[in-house]
Amino acid sequence: MKFYRPLRPFKAISFDLDDTLYDNHPIIIKAEADFLVYLRTTYQQLAELDARKWGLYRDLLVKENPALQHDVSLWRKEIIQRIMVVYGIAMVNAIKYADSALQVFLQLRSDFTVPEKSIKLLQQLALHYPVIALTNGNVNVEQIGLHDKFKFVIKAGNGLRSKPHLDMFQQAASKLDIKVEDILHVGDHLISDVYGAQNNKAQAVWFNPNHTKLDRAKLLPTLEMTDLQDLLTIL
Template sequence: MKFYRRLQQIKAMSFDLDDTLYDNVPVVRRAETWMHMHLRSQYPHITHLDRHAWLQLQRQVIHQQPSLVHDVSAIRVACLTALFLRHGHSELDARVIADDIFQQVLAVRSDFVVPENTFAVLSALASKVPLIAVTNGNVDTDKIGLSPFFTAVIKPGNGLRMKPYPDLFTLAADTLALPPQHILHVGDHLKSDVAGAISNGFMSAWFNDQQHSLMTSNKSSHLPDIEITHLDELTSLL
């Protein structure tokens, strides 16, 4: 553990989820692969939808509906809807099919096992201070067993912007009924989590299990309060 500044009293902790409490990269890749295979097998009239084409479609949809940029679930539904509209489906049918596929993608995306150590650390921390999840993602925390540890799970969408914007951090502090300077936010992303936390008055614990360099990263703009490489280091702070 590295300390970059003195911590204030920790009265609560907020947690990023993806790539902080579990390895999210293979999970998302598997969900993306499932979606493309499902489209090819169930809707063979939809052609040329490789990863590049999907990203291009996503850019077009966000350009047309820029408010979606803060809601990963809404983006996927909108992209699928646009895809089926382009291939001759009615607006109603396109939306129904898109919603159905999205629910299946979300189920695959939330079908993984969280490391036992994560549960142990959260259990130890939750016995001492309230915990809250603050995520830009859309994982089903009920399905992966994380919900019982958190006072609330806060996600963007419905007018709430993603981290590092203030929206989720402000809502987290309000939900906890605590001043932000007494909340330690734990996350792996230097912009969303570290810069977001510091800019919004939280303390920041940078979870750096990949041995990245704080001083050379082009994503580094704010100094965290502490840097950790293992979640169980957090238990020594309380």
């Protein structure tokens, strides 16, 4: 554990989800691959769709509408619709199929078990502070068994901009009836989590299990941890 700033008193702990409480990288790779198989085998018009073509449409859509990056589920649904129409599926059907396909993806990307170590940590922390989650992602917290481990979960989208923007921190503070600066945010990402918290006056714990260098940091975290269990030592 390494301190970069003095740790101020705090009144709540917020967690990022993906790559903080579980290793999301292999999960999302498998989900993406399985989802493409689903699309190719369910819709004959998409039989030639591959990861490269998917990526091209993904990047194109966010260039056309940058706001989509704040709602990853809507972004994915728009990609599916666009691809389906381009590949010859009527728009009226593409809209309907995209809704169904999105639900398939959400099930695939949430098909894993959160490490017991993370669950026990959340339960221990909740004995001392309100514990919440702020995520840019779209994991189904009920499917992965985290729905009852947080006081509440806030996801980007539906008008809330993703971290590092203030929106989710501000909504969390309002729901808790505290100030944003009273939140200690825990996350792995140097921009969305560390910069997002520090730039918005919250404190940031940088979870860095891979011993990554701080080269990409815009602001220093309050402290750095390679093991989330160290959170128990600062209560």
